[in-house]
Amino acid sequence: MHYTMQTSVDGEFDAVVDATVDALEDEGFGVLCDIDVRETLKQKLDEEFRSYRILGACNPTLAHQALEEELGLGALLPCNVVVYETDDDEVAVRAVDPERLVGVADNPALDSVASEVHGRFERVLAAVEAGSY
Template identity: 65%
Template structure:
């Protein structure tokens, strides 16, 4: 079972990050954190790595509903979407699959929220130009 939703995207890395952030916003998500993995690995380990950005996305209304059902759910938030250079120098975008992620919680009250977030992440990927 895959734990991510994936798409190969057409465009430059920076354009894809911007388009992904805009598509997330259109679906009601803000980006709470933006981690440049390439830069972090260079600074901390002096290691070279491909361009790789982690966007920590949160939809406040859905997060609030989920936290009302499961207070410790914050350990799994925000939901991560990554934009990365592939081995063939194209750009990939992957989002965590919230249905898989929340299956570890084993709380049926979260099932509808997970499905809603998964559908929204699907819409985000659909908005990005196919490679």
């Protein structure tokens, strides 16, 4: 089962993270949290790990619409976008597929919001893919 939308690019990791944040902002998303998994695992477990960031993205208008329909949906927010180094020396950007995510709520009233977020994430990934790093 595919649960993310994704692309991979050649480039410098931090530049791809910055481009991803910029593309999210262009689509009306703010990054509410930015988790540096590599640093966290080093600090907490003294383990080495690839560069890996989790960006918690939220579009307030769309989140509000969704929460009006399903209060419990907050347990699935914000929508995560991950950026990480691949084994092929590329940088992957993956966004949760909002249509799959919202599907667990089994509430057809959320379909239009999920579709809107899906379209915006497609444009985010296309913008990252089109960039030069």
